[in-house]
Amino acid sequence: MSHYKNSNSIGGSVNNSNVINNEKVDVIRGLLMNKSEEVLRGNKEIQAIHFKRLLDLSLELLVSSPSNQEYRDLRALSLFSFVNTCLPPNDIAIKQLELANQLAPNIDFIKNRLETLKNDNSKSNSVSSNGNLDKIKISNKFFQLSKEYQKSGDLQLGFQYLKTAYENNQDNSELNLNLSNLYEKQGKFQMSIDLLNRILKKEPFHWEAHYNLAALEHKNSLTEKAIKRLKLIINSNSASENQKHKSHLLLLFYMNFVERYNCDQDKGKSIYEEHLKYYNDKLLKRHHNTIKALQFSKEEIAKYSKQSPIKIAYLSNHFHQHPIAYFIMGLLESHNRQLFDIHIIQIDNGGQDDNFTKRIRGFIKNEKNWIKIPESLISEYPHLLSQSIREKEISIAVSLDMHTEKHAELLVNRIAPIQINYLGYPNSSGIDPSILQYRITDEHADPITTEQPFTETLIRLPKTFLNFDPSHLPPVHQNIKCPFETNGFITFGCYNTLSKIQPCTLTLWKRIQDKLPTCKILIKSPLFILESSCNDYLGTLKDEYHFDISRVILKPYSFDTNSHYLSYSDMDISLDTFPYNGTTTSFDSLYMGVPFITLSGPTHVHSVGKSILNNIPSLSDLIAATNDQYADIAVSLASSPDRLKYLRNNLRSLLSNSPLSNSKQFTLNFEKVYKEIHSKLNNK
Structure with missing residues (x-):
């Protein structure tokens, strides 16, 4: 359906014309960026509909203002997209690209494609061996251009060049791998999977x-299948050590999502044993000599123990727009600079710094305290990097990512006498406790009675281990009316990543659907950008879990922040996932006035929802300890319209006045811990 009105009208005021043209520009950009799977796969009928609309609109726009360069560019890109996707005969393709090149001579990839087609036009349709060699050369040229544009951050041009390279050499594994990666970034998971299977x-x-x-597979909630595949790589004789290493890191993380590793029978013990195996088989073997050599001497420890202010370093790959930055922001801003000298160790994986990075840099007054390390160097020169960091004489190093990144490579080489695992990684590090001593949590996420094993000593902060600072959010206004007031039925929703919606979660949600025969369930995922992916997922819900799919709503992610937060007005109640509870999405939900229901379990990942809700007045009754309780709470809350209305209007205030949003007190609690563990240095 068209998103603009009166597309064929050329009358009206200048302002109306501008509005219509702006709407047309948005539609054209959408058609250029978001082709359906049928269009990309070559369904001729669907392609004809898609490109007739695109070419008609772009022509209308150009006719309305022939000298407008933006309109000329969009027309040129539309012609190129037609040639690139539909692959018409060379004479037609050349004619269309000549028009495109005249309209937008500044777009290099159009010019390059035109030259390529002209060079090929004189050749026979039956390609000789020399022709194949020419195609490979052309493919290599466009592949190189694609990599350059991808590196610069221009994924759209990178994708166009890569498609051209692929068309000329479809059997090249590296091209298939790269194109698969770009399809994944676009949310077109099935197309990415097809290329990998090829x-x-x-x-x-x-x-x-x-x-x-x-x-x-993990992103599609097939985590058990992903784990088997990763073990295949780890146990193979032909995979490189680097491939085995990164596969083991992924395995450790994925195990946190699976019910059987987080149930009352296992209590996280299998995950713990796998962490020990990773430490012994990968880290200890690789760093055995330096681990021993880099022990701190008694003289060095004595020097660190007298340090004032105490030097603390936070390590992360994510000092930019990312949940790690959201949750660490209040702490970094509130630190007492007279007592603590704060350092940042930014692991640079090629991402662009943004406004979050700039804001965090503002908290670090001394530029020398900001250490930026290329991620590629960690695997190659961990010992040298660790020694370089040690020269900063940091007393306490806090890893905010741990095994979700490669921090262990630095930490096992002892960059500081006190090392801490906090926030981003939801489990034990498995590292020798004489090297990495502590893990910071709270009494709800990891109660005193926990039977989950850790190599680290657990330090439980008062109230909460999380600090929610909403200053990073846009000024989004809540919809003060609950959806059920308009719809006449309750809408449950989940905006967690699809990988957290495991089979056990879906089985329990089906029980809720059965208990409330008019309710609907809304699920968001990048996967749902394609209609075929939606149909496949609905098919799974129907065939394997027996959902009434007429009461399931699937939506793609909102790529702009405002739209994401406003979309909370589509749900009445959030359903937390398990065994891996939500964190960022849970806070987002509360901030937008939507309560969530959580199921707690015997491990840390299974208890984060409990930690959050125990810190909000009057919400602890939304914590379930069993599957039956979870379903009963959902029914009870759905049957409490007055409470839902009250929470819609007051949850943001309740959150902002809770310990979760008290950055100053949270920082004081943290600093008390730092002073206590620093004072114990002389006892080592």
Whole structure:
């Protein structure tokens, strides 16, 4: 359906014309960026509909203002998209690209494609061996251009060049791998999976394809399948050490999502044993000599124990727009600079610094205290990097990512006498406790009675281990009316990543649907950008879990922040996932006036929802200890319209006045811990 009105009208005021043209620009950009799966796969009928609309609109726009360069560019890109996707005969393609080049001579990839087609036009349709060689050369040229544009952050141009490279050499595994990665970034998971399976059909032991496929399986909630694939890589004789290493890191993380590793029978013990195996098989073997050599001497410890102010370093790959930055912001801003000298160790993986980075930099007054390390160097030169960091004489190093990144490579080489695992990684590090001593949590996420094993000593902060600082959020106004007031039925929703919606979660949600025959369930995921993916997921819900799919709503992610937060007005109640509870999405939900229901369990990941709700007045009754309780709470809350209305209007205030949002007190609690563990240095 069209998103603009009166597209064929050329009358009206200048302002109306501008509004219509702006709407047309948005529609054209959408058509250029978001082709349906049928269009991309070559369904001729669907392609004809898609490109007729695109070409008609872009022509209308150009006719309305022929000298407008933006309109000329959009027309040129529309012609190029038609040629690139539909692959018409060369003479037609050349004619269209000549028009495009005249309209937008500044767009290099159009010019390059035109030259390529003209060079090929004189050749026979039956390609000789020399023709194949020419195609490979052309493919290599466009592949190189694609990599350059991807590196610069221009994924759209990178994608266009990569598609051209792929068309000229479809059997190239590296091209298939790269195109698969770009499809994944666009949310087109099935197309990405198809390309990876194409590689594996030809090369069954292409371990990079297996690794990427495991990541996609996990994103599709097929985590058990992903774990089996990762173990295949880890236990293979032909995979490189680097491939085995990164596969093991992924395995450790994925195990946190699976029910059988987080149930009352296991209590996280299997995950703990896998962490020990990773430490012994990977880290200890690789760093055995330096681990021993880099022990701190008694003289060095004595020097650190007298340090004032105490030097603290926070390590992360995510000092930019990312949940790690959201949750660490209040602490970094509120630190007492007279007592603590704060350092940042930014692991740079090629991402762009943004406004969050700039804001965090503002908290670090001395530029020398900001240490930026290219991620690629950690694997190659961990010992040298660790020694370089030690020269800063940091007393306490806090890893905010741990095994979700490669921090252990630095930490096992002792960058500080006191090392802490906090926030971003939801489990034990498995590292020798004489090297990494502490893990910071709270009494709700990891109660005194926990039977989950950790190599670290647990330090429980008062009230909460999380600090929610909403200053990073746009000024989004709440919809003060609950959806059920308009719809006449309750809408449950979940905006957690699809990988957290495991089979056990869906089984319990089906019980809620059965208990409330008019309710609907809303699920968001990048996967749902394609209609075929929605149909596949609905098919799974119907065939394997027996959902009434007429009462399931699937939506793609909102790529702009405002739209994401406003979309909370579509749900009445959030359903937390398990065993891996939500964190960022849970806070977002509360901030937008939507209460969530959580199921707590015997491990840390299974108890984060409990930690959050125990810190909000009058919400602890939304914590379930059993599956039956979870379903009963959902029914009870759905049957409490007055309470839902009250929470819609007051939850943001309740959150902002809770310990979760008290950055100053949270920081004081943290600093008390730092002073206590620092005072124990002389006892080592």
